[in-house]
Amino acid sequence: MPARRNPQLNAHGELIHLLSIEGLPRDVLTQILDTAGTFLSVGEREVKKVPLLRGKSVFNLFFENSTRTRTTFEIAAKRLSADVINLDIARSSTSKGESLLDTIANLSAMQADMFVVRHAESGAPYLIAQHVAPHVHVVNAGDGRHAHPTQGLLDMYTIRHYKRDFSQLTVAIVGDIVHSRVARSAIHGLSVLGVPEIRAVGPKTLVPGDLAAMGVRVCHDLAEGIRDADVVIALRLQNERMSGALLPSAGEFFMSYGLTAERLALARPDAIVMHPGPINRGVEIDSRVADGAHSVILPQVTFGIAVRMAVMSTIAGNAA
């Protein structure tokens, strides 16, 4: 029996869907980051639009709310000249009982060329990718706790932009890692790109036990975790995903794991601070850090558009 191919890649190893960073080879990741560099400069032109997806329809299917991610995907698709259709799924047919695959079949009948999918269930974008016609492409915009590959790619782009080279870096990911698909995507990507030290920093209840097997150093002490780090990625405390007594309170979390200027002083003097947003000031990050000289949180948003343009134009140009 032949080995099962990664569903994101065609027979030539080219990217046709973006579902997860896991399993993507280094050259595919590097090519997306290089392409994103091109699109970053498009944002500075008189005409911020290129015709690569002219005549294509991109459907934003957000089964879970996310204004920022949906907006950056929409801007990215529009800068590539695609027609963008935003579906407020939470308020439409699914609430009338339509199944996910029936929704997709109906939208495909409307000549969709690409689906950008955000779903609370891990694996939903995979299911869609398996059932669409060969010319249709799927981008995972976040599925459950599983993956958020465009966020992972924009984190890698941001790190490469400021640090140039991955091979000497120490990257600390701080906070609610167990609920974070962002952390998972970043860990996979950074490992493939050759980051020698990745640390996961947080309380025992919020750091999954299987991380050590992924080559990640787990630290339950913040000072130990961010000491001499080149990059500190603070994660949002996901109150909406918390069930049971994982944490006593947000205030207590800030006391032990909040990123303050005093604590950041333990990292390297040229460290950058990243955050996938939206930030909870005074919970996982102090305002002095979020707005401070080390913060690259807003550039991340700008890079996110270029990275999503790179992903969409790459997969749209590759046939199944």
Add this chain to the structure above:
Amino acid sequence: MLQLDAEALYAELRQGVRPLLQAHGSDAVLVGIWSGGAWLAERLQRDLGRAGGHGTISSTLHRDDFAQRGLAAGGDATKLPFAIEGAHIVLVDDVLYTGRTIRAVVNELFDFGRPASVTLAVLVDRGGRELPIAAAYAAARVVLPASHRLRLARDGEGRFTFDVRDAAALR
């Protein structure tokens, strides 16, 4: 196989480009098409004693074969260190063939502003046009079978050579 002396042709191109630039005085700028044309523009800028940098432009984002071939390399090559609005642009390329690359880079150019004029100078015009595009100056005009690939190469010392290959023979 056809023999082309790229260095001799470059010397002719240099003479041919001079009047195209002089016609518009200080408003004229040189823009080379990535990658071979950009090498030519870089050297012309220096050899013609022109102040400032040359421009480089890539066809990647406006190519008409994106649906067939996907995203090509060289997309980030466009660097135009001057205002395009109102400028007289002299585009430079190594080989003019179907004209599709020229169509794409003209579109790319207009994303940066409205030039006053755009003219084209090439090292070799090999015929085979599929669009109504013509060079104001070509150092050589040759006829090549469609299966032949003609590409400019540059060695470590910056000297140009032409690489002519029969793609049919390689198969």
